[in-house]
Amino acid sequence: MSTSPTTPATPALHGATHDAGSGRAAGKVALISGAAQGMGASHARMLAAAGASVLIGDLQEDTGTALAEEINAAEGRTAAAFTALDVTRLEDWTAAVGQCVRQFGKLDVLVNNAGIYTPGTVEEASVADWARTLDIDLTGTFLGMKAAVPELRKQPTSSIINVSSIAGLVGFKNRAAYSAAKWGVQGLTKTSALDFGEDGIRVNSIHPGSVETPLTAGLKRGFGQVPAGRAAQVEEISMLVLYLASDESRFVCGSSIAIDGGETAGNNLRQDA
Ligand SMILES: NC(=O)c1ccc[n+]([C@@H]2O[C@H](COP(=O)([O-])OP(=O)(O)OC[C@H]3O[C@@H](n4cnc5c(N)ncnc54)[C@H](O)[C@@H]3O)[C@@H](O)[C@H]2O)c1
Numbered sequence: 001m002s003t004s005p006t007t008p009a010t011p012a013l014h015g016a017t018h019d020a021g022s023g024r025a026a027g028k029v030a031l032i033s034g035a036a037q038g039m040g041a042s043h044a045r046m047l048a049a050a051g052a053s054v055l056i057g058d059l060q061e062d063t064g065t066a067l068a069e070e071i072n073a074a075e076g077r078t079a080a081a082f083t084a085l086d087v088t089r090l091e092d093w094t095a096a097v098g099q100c101v102r103q104f105g106k107l108d109v110l111v112n113n114a115g116i117y118t119p120g121t122v123e124e125a126s127v128a129d130w131a132r133t134l135d136i137d138l139t140g141t142f143l144g145m146k147a148a149v150p151e152l153r154k155q156p157t158s159s160i161i162n163v164s165s166i167a168g169l170v171g172f173k174n175r176a177a178y179s180a181a182k183w184g185v186q187g188l189t190k191t192s193a194l195d196f197g198e199d200g201i202r203v204n205s206i207h208p209g210s211v212e213t214p215l216t217a218g219l220k221r222g223f224g225q226v227p228a229g230r231a232a233q234v235e236e237i238s239m240l241v242l243y244l245a246s247d248e249s250r251f252v253c254g255s256s257i258a259i260d261g262g263e264t265a266g267n268n269l270r271q272d273a
């Protein structure tokens with residue numbers, strides 16, 4: 001294959017190894033929003049175990065600080081720290097990015113994970129719930145990227161991982177605001193992949209199906225529509241985040257990756273239906 005003079009050079013791999021365990025994210029610095037509990041906490045643990053340094057951003061200061069201490073004890077190094085972050089406030093994001101640079105020297109990976117879920121159709125959902133959901137789930141993602149891009153651009157390969165949902169791939173009954181916000185995350189992701197690809201920043205969205213977390217603890221749900229027949233464990237989603245954070249995914253950009261046990265593969269009529 002010939003290479004034109006204008007073809008960008010292939011960036012060198014940084015820290016990517018083929019070890020199954022540690023080292024796959026060695027040397028990476030990641031900022032994860034909403035990482036005090038649930039999926040975000042799992043992403044923080046897994047990235048740190050793979051050699052990254054992680055800044056845990058969340059509203060929940062005590063829980064987030066305790067998680068950072070737990071990770072540091074497990075890793076035997078300062079692998080994690082906590083920062084108070086409300087994703088709807090640009091000044092919090094700016095401070096979080098600044099802390100990454102001061103404490104860990106740079107920023108390679110942004111995981112826009114914080115999110116809330118509100119139920120209701122367009123008719124039932126309150127205007128306040130609509131605004132709050134869009135503010136946290138969509139505007140929070142926009143603000144995170146806005147604050148992080150100038151630092152991410154300084155690295156030869158960097159990665160933004162926007163956590164959407166299957167509600168951002170298909171319609172989702174009785175979740176008007178959540179689905180609108182998560183579809184917005186997908187659109188913002190694809191557009192930003194075009195905008196920042198030339199800067200070496202990969203931007204991808206991930207679309208989990210049902211995952212066992214505090215967010216979903218109270219929900220009544222069946223799994224008949226899921227070919228896998230169950231909800232995911234948080235670690236199963238973190239493995240995708242680790243892949244996207246590492247240089248193993250260096251040619252994955254602008255993708256919307258379903259991780260849903262097959263739930264959105266098609267119409268899964270059951271034999272007894
Ligand atoms: N659990 C699921 O089945 C599922 C499925 C698809 C997508 N998701 C998405 O995955 C992400 C994580 O979900 P989860 O199930 O781990 O949720 P969770 O409720 O367990 O955790 C969310 C975290 O975000 C934090 N948070 C909330 N508002 C915030 C704000 N304004 N600023 C900063 N932090 C804030 C919370 O304090 C909490 O620690 C969310 O974006 C969610 O929409 C979840």
